[in-house]
Amino acid sequence: MSDEVASKSSFLCMYMSNHPDTLVSYVKYWGKINDNVTSARMIAIDTKGMTLTYTTKAGGDAKKQVTVPFDPPLAGYAEVKPRLMNMKVDAEEALGMTRAPQLSTFRLTPRVLQTVVVISILVYTTFAPSRDSPSYHPIFLPANLIRSSIPSYVITGSWIFMMVVHFLEGLYTLSLCKKHRTGFVVGLQYFIVTFLFGYPVFTDIHKQVQTMRIDSIMKGQ
Numbered sequence: 041m042s043d044e045v046a047s048k049s050s051f052l053c054m055y056m057s058n059h060p061d062t063l064v065s066y067v068k069y070w071g072k073i074n075d076n077v078t079s080a081r082m083i084a085i086d087t088k089g090m091t092l093t094y095t096t097k098a099g100g101d102a103k104k105q106v107t108v109p110f111d112p113p114l115a116g117y118a119e120v121k122p123r124l125m126n127m128k129v130d131a132e133e134a135l136g137m138t139r140a141p142q143l144s145t146f147r148l149t150p151r152v153l154q155t156v157v158v159i160s161i162l163v164y165t166t167f168a169p170s171r172d173s174p175s176y177h178p179i180f181l182p183a184n185l186i187r188s189s190i191p192s193y194v195i196t197g198s199w200i201f202m203m204v205v206h207f208l209e210g211l212y213t214l215s216l217c218k219k220h221r222t223g224f225v226v227g228l229q230y231f232i233v234t235f236l237f238g239y240p241v242f243t244d245i246h247k248q249v250q251t252m253r254i255d256s257i258m259k260g261q
Contacts (some may be wrong), residue, residue: 044117046086052120056082061137062128067094069131071106075099087114122254129253141252143220146229149244152237159237162202166195202238210235213242220249 045052056063063080067073076097084091089109095101114123132138168183169176187195213234217227234241 043086045114045120046084048117049085052085053082056124062124062132063092064094065128065131065135065137066090066108067092067106069134070108070127073106085120087116089113125254126250129256140219140221141249141256143217143222143245143248143252144226146222146226147244147248148233149240151240151244152233154240155237159202162195162198166199206235206238209238209242213245216242216245216249220245 060079063082064077066082067077067080071092071094073094073096077094078097080092080094082090082092083105087110089107091105091107093103093105095103110123114120129138133140164180165183165186168180168187171184210231213230214227217230222230230241230245
């Protein structure tokens with residue numbers, strides 16, 4: 041099967057020649073070149089990666105070459121632009137060429153319902169009245185069957201595991217809030233909700249930030 045990105049490599053390389061700073065950031069960050077890179081040029085690109093030549097201050101006009109792989113590989117030509125944009129903002133933020141987007145408002149993603157379902161099952165199993173309890177109802181039969189079929193430490197361990205993981209995820213969310221300058225109140229909201237519901241919260245932060253990055257790039261074009 042032909043590589044549709046490779047077939048348009050010449051055009052893409054010519055287009056990217058209009059973005060020299062972006063190419064330098066690719067070389068330094070994604071190519072892991074620590075030298076003082078003064079210029080860069082894309083000479084080839086396909087679905088697996090791009091090849092760039094570059095010069096350094098110490099090397100004068102001597103050109104070196106580096107290949108930057110795409111992880112994961114591009115699915116097709118339509119993915120070239122968004123992937124290169126994402127790589128651009130990641131590189132420029134990491135290199136201090138631009139500031140990370142500011143996230144100033146709190147948003148609760150509907151994806152927390154995934155965690156709510158799991159927590160609800162755990163609460164139901166843990167606190168359902170036993171069969172000899174005056175408040176027992178047949179609706180609690182599945183919970184009693186689960187408790188009778190597994191060791192008690194499994195349920196206790198599940199609570200401990202969930203709280204530890206969610207706390208660590210909350211700390212990670214705080215690091216994102218600091219990076220994106222949310223402020224104390226919004227950051228506290230994100231920490232508390234992450235502690236309660238886990239990963240859907242910080243994955244939504246990543247999604248919001250990525251959208252802001254793309255919008256910023258498109259406005260700058």
